[in-house]
Amino acid sequence: MFPQDPFSGAPDALVPPHSGAPSAASPLLAHLNDEQLAAVTLPAGHALILAGAGSGKTRVLTTRIAWLLQNGYATPGGILAVTFTNKAAKEMVARLSAMLPVNVRGMWIGTFHGLCNRLLRAHHKAAGLPQSFQILDTQDQLSAIKRLCKQHNVDEERFPPKQLSYFIASCKEEGMRPGDVPTHDSDSRKKVEIYQLYEEQCQREGVVDFGELMLRSYELLRDNDPIREHYQRRFQHILVDEFQDTNKLQYAWLKQLAGNDVGGRYEARGSVIAVGDDDQSIYAFRGARVGNMTDFVREFDVQRQIKLEQNYRSYSNILDSANHLISHNSRRLGKNLRTTQGAGEPVRVYEASSDLAEAQWMVDEIKQLVRNDGFERKEIAVLYRSNAQSRVIESALFNASVPYRVYGGLRFFERAEIKHALAYLRLLENPHDDTSFTRVVNFPPRGIGARSIEVLQDAARAAGCSLHDAVSAVPGKAGANLGAFVAMVDVLREQTQGLNLRGIIEQMLESTGLVEHFRTEKEGADRIENLQELVNAAESFVTQEGFGRDAVALPLDEHGTPLIQSVQSPVSQGLDPNAPVLDEPLKPAVPGIVDADTGETLSPLAAFLTHAALEAGDNQAQAGQDAVQLMTVHASKGLEFDCVFIGGMEEGLFPHENSASDRDGLEEERRLMYVAITRARKRLYLSHSQTRMLHGQTRYNIKSRFFDELPEAALKWITPKQQGFGSYAPSFATHSGAGSAYGSSARGQFGFKSETFASPPVPAQKAAPSHGLRAGIAVFHTKFGEGKVLAIEGTGDDARAQVNFPRHGTKWLALSVAKLTVVE
DNA sequence: TAACTTCTAGTTTTT
DNA sequence: CTAGAAGTTA
Numbered sequence: 001m002f003p004q005d006p007f008s009g010a011p012d013a014l015v016p017p018h019s020g021a022p023s024a025a026s027p028l029l030a031h032l033n034d035e036q037l038a039a040v041t042l043p044a045g046h047a048l049i050l051a052g053a054g055s056g057k058t059r060v061l062t063t064r065i066a067w068l069l070q071n072g073y074a075t076p077g078g079i080l081a082v083t084f085t086n087k088a089a090k091e092m093v094a095r096l097s098a099m100l101p102v103n104v105r106g107m108w109i110g111t112f113h114g115l116c117n118r119l120l121r122a123h124h125k126a127a128g129l130p131q132s133f134q135i136l137d138t139q140d141q142l143s144a145i146k147r148l149c150k151q152h153n154v155d156e157e158r159f160p161p162k163q164l165s166y167f168i169a170s171c172k173e174e175g176m177r178p179g180d181v182p183t184h185d186s187d188s189r190k191k192v193e194i195y196q197l198y199e200e201q202c203q204r205e206g207v208v209d210f211g212e213l214m215l216r217s218y219e220l221l222r223d224n225d226p227i228r229e230h231y232q233r234r235f236q237h238i239l240v241d242e243f244q245d246t247n248k249l250q251y252a253w254l255k256q257l258a259g260n261d262v263g264g265r266y267e268a269r270g271s272v273i274a275v276g277d278d279d280q281s282i283y284a285f286r287g288a289r290v291g292n293m294t295d296f297v298r299e300f301d302v303q304r305q306i307k308l309e310q311n312y313r314s315y316s317n318i319l320d321s322a323n324h325l326i327s328h329n330s331r332r333l334g335k336n337l338r339t340t341q342g343a344g345e346p347v348r349v350y351e352a353s354s355d356l357a358e359a360q361w362m363v364d365e366i367k368q369l370v371r372n373d374g375f376e377r378k379e380i381a382v383l384y385r386s387n388a389q390s391r392v393i394e395s396a397l398f399n400a401s402v403p404y405r406v407y408g409g410l411r412f413f414e415r416a417e418i419k420h421a422l423a424y425l426r427l428l429e430n431p432h433d434d435t436s437f438t439r440v441v442n443f444p445p446r447g448i449g450a451r452s453i454e455v456l457q458d459a460a461r462a463a464g465c466s467l468h469d470a471v472s473a474v475p476g477k478a479g480a481n482l483g484a485f486v487a488m489v490d491v492l493r494e495q496t497q498g499l500n501l502r503g504i505i506e507q508m509l510e511s512t513g514l515v516e517h518f519r520t521e522k523e524g525a526d527r528i529e530n531l532q533e534l535v536n537a538a539e540s541f542v543t544q545e546g547f548g549r550d551a552v553a554l555p556l557d558e559h560g561t562p563l564i565q566s567v568q569s570p571v572s573q574g575l576d577p578n579a580p581v582l583d584e585p586l587k588p589a590v591p592g593i594v595d596a597d598t599g600e601t602l603s604p605l606a607a608f609l610t611h612a613a614l615e616a617g618d619n620q621a622q623a624g625q626d627a628v629q630l631m632t633v634h635a636s637k638g639l640e641f642d643c644v645f646i647g648g649m650e651e652g653l654f655p656h657e658n659s660a661s662d663r664d665g666l667e668e669e670r671r672l673m674y675v676a677i678t679r680a681r682k683r684l685y686l687s688h689s690q691t692r693m694l695h696g697q698t699r700y701n702i703k704s705r706f707f708d709e710l711p712e713a714a715l716k717w718i719t720p721k722q723q724g725f726g727s728y729a730p731s732f733a734t735h736s737g738a739g740s741a742y743g744s745s746a747r748g749q750f751g752f753k754s755e756t757f758a759s760p761p762v763p764a765q766k767a768a769p770s771h772g773l774r775a776g777i778a779v780f781h782t783k784f785g786e787g788k789v790l791a792i793e794g795t796g797d798d799a800r801a802q803v804n805f806p807r808h809g810t811k812w813l814a815l816s817v818a819k820l821t822v823v824e
Numbered sequence: 825t826a827a828c829t830t831c832t833a834g835t836t837t838t839t
Numbered sequence: 840c841t842a843g844a845a846g847t848t849a
Binding site: 084085086111112113114116135137138209210211213214245282283285286385386387388408442445447449450613614615616632633634635653656657658659668672694695 | 825826834835836837839
């Protein structure tokens with residue numbers, strides 16, 4: 001059945017039967033549908049699982065692992081499961097420990113970055129890093145680059161640090177070191193030069209950024225045969241979640257773990273199972289390559305592909321809408337979700353006159369859903385394409401006293417006061433961390449200004465040492481102040497020797513004067529509270545899972561042979577699903593990260609700092625509250641709600657104007673819409689608005705093209721005929737007032753407005769163009785003044801004109817909304 | 825050094 | 840419009 005034995009060299013006992021009915025008697029496999037069962041009990045070999053939204057993907061992944069263990073096809077140590085987010089990794093661990101009464105110790109389950117971190121700590125020597133290297137987050141990386149630019153007199157106008165940071169991150173994602181980056185002009189040569197300098201700086205300071213974490217561990221595996229082969233031998237079963245989101249480097253990393261390039265031909269040892277959904281690929285903009293899915297099938301010679309198309313989440317009106325929409329994309333692997341649930345409520349579509357009116361409608365609707373239909377507020381989500389849209393909705397909810405929660409703000413470990421505290425802690429670990437040094441050298445203020453720091457930096461560069469070591473070279477008062485700072489940190493380091501993590505942090509908060517500083521600040525109370533929260537976070541980090549539970553990387557001897565043989569204990573032992581679950585608390589008995597060469601463990605402080613960098617923490621408090629959930633569509637991926645509102649369904653917004661120009665961009669927007677729709681279980685509401693405040697200007701948007709790609713039968717337009725009155729409705733009158741152009745005839749403005757505003761399922765009246773406009777004529781707009789019509793497009797409500805205004809540039813205006821008069 | 829003013833740009837984002 | 844950054848002044 002298989003062209004080559006994928007398990008060559010592996011113990012026979014680990015090979016699942018290539019055929020034969022799975023033991024359906026197992027309670028593990030109960031309640032799985034045929035597709036899921038097939039995926040869970042896949043025979044050895046590589047496989048691609050196309051898991052549609054709401055098809056029980058996580059369940060399949062975890063059950064697969066449990067099944068492998070239970071049947072003795074794998075040992076915990078032979079399993080590596082990789083995800084993108086900490087949340088997904090945690091969920092997998094949680095579900096797995098609920099399924100198996102055995103601890104998950106021994107399995108490598110984590111994010112790409114988390115696993116890379118573990119690998120690099122264990123083999124830091126081979127990777128050329130200090131054991132307690134620190135991790136730079138995006139903020140830290142940017143400030144490191146800024147510092148570098150200043151030092152090397154880089155013109156920040158021509159090379160904005162933000163752009164450089166993006167450039168460096170992209171290079172690393174492509175697997176390129178400075179020497180590998182093609183250069184064509186002086187600009188790109190300069191960028192590569194800065195990239196090189198940045199690398200040297202990081203190396204000197206003992207820090208790595210997120211990209212480096214991936215790239216360095218990829219290179220570690222690639223260039224170090226014993227280490228690579230050790231892990232290849234160990235991980236017989238590799239499972240990858242959200243495979244459609246992997247970038248080039250992550251895929252290459254997986255290939256290193258799974259097998260070798262043999263004379264241009266790729267031979268994978270273990271079994272790689274990639275789970276993903278090409279229709280939910282929404283991160284191409286940050287380097288994700290959906291193409292990895294087809295590459296995987298080709299390069300791993302994948303013999304088995306399973307589609308999970310049974311959806312357990314949504315009613316069919318919602319699902320039909322999703323299917324119909326996504327069918328407009330080309331280049332799909334092909335998948336159609338189905339459900340056994342009924343049609344459910346139609347998808348409701350609403351047209352508002354303004355963004356304010358749209359928000360108000362949402363609030364009214366939400367109140368009804370809660371009051372009349374008994375939905376919980378936390379089961380109602382409002383999704384939008386871009387963050388700017390949340391404001392109006394927030395204020396409408398606020399004014400109506402509806403509790404809400406906005407996702408996507410600053411996260412706990414990203415808060416300024418927390419970053420300051422962490423910087424001090426880092427300096428305790430590594431005095432040469434110049435990024436942390438500069439962050440807190442004058443915070444709280446201690447009379448060390450920009451001038452002093454400049455002098456210090458020059459001295460450090462001249463001596464080729466860290467800022468910490470260069471302090472003594474700075475003369476005068478500045479030098480004295482700097483000396484006092486360094487002495488304070490050094491004393492603190494002495495004082496905290498032997499203290500536990502909590503003690504270290506409390507001592508630090510005291511000695512550095514951080515808490516004292518915020519006591520005098522007006523907004524300081526919250527910050528002090530957060531610092532207290534940091535102590536709590538450290539406390540629970542030590543006592544809870546996380547620190548201590550993880551697998552120990554097997555130490556290797558100089559030939560790369562494991563010093564401790566992986567334990568081949570009878571796996572069946574303790575795997576009886578009916579066995580009582582041990583409820584002994586997880587103790588930090590075994591340190592999580594061990595040096596493979598020395599057996600040295602990472603200090604609790606270093607481990608906590610790693611944790612802080614890799615897991616920025618939940619954003620915003622009151623997570624448990626019964627509050628309406630507000631978030632971008634991107635942030636909603638992986639979540640589900642009873643009721644979902646998708647606002648701002650307008651051309652230019654969704655699909656976004658920056659993406660609508662090329663096909664790939666538009667297809668990603670469509671996938672984004674697909675993700676948004678499939679979040680809903682029971683009710684789905686779509687809305688668009690005729691006018692919207694954006695960048696301080698009123699924009700007139702026409703409704704999204706995506707409406708035309710939804711099945712008419714599943715939709716219901718609910719815009720009331722009377723809607724559009726009151727203060728929110730833009731007047732249809734011309735600039736000279738309601739009376740002149742249309743007149744307040746017998747028809748009355750009510751009748752007139754209702755027809756104009758209500759958006760019936762379209763083509764009802766396809767009357768001749770009533771606007772009387774054509775290209776070339778001059779028009780007047782109340783806001784923009786006089787302009788010239790360049791083009792007309794569409795009919796009826798969709799009609800819009802491109803007008804060039806001398807003062808405001810060329811704009812597309814929806815004629816059903818914009819106040820245009822023909823200039824005689 | 826800190827408070828104040830002016831300027832500018834403005835999708836999506838995890839690790 | 841409005842947040843964040845850069846520039847300016849006491």
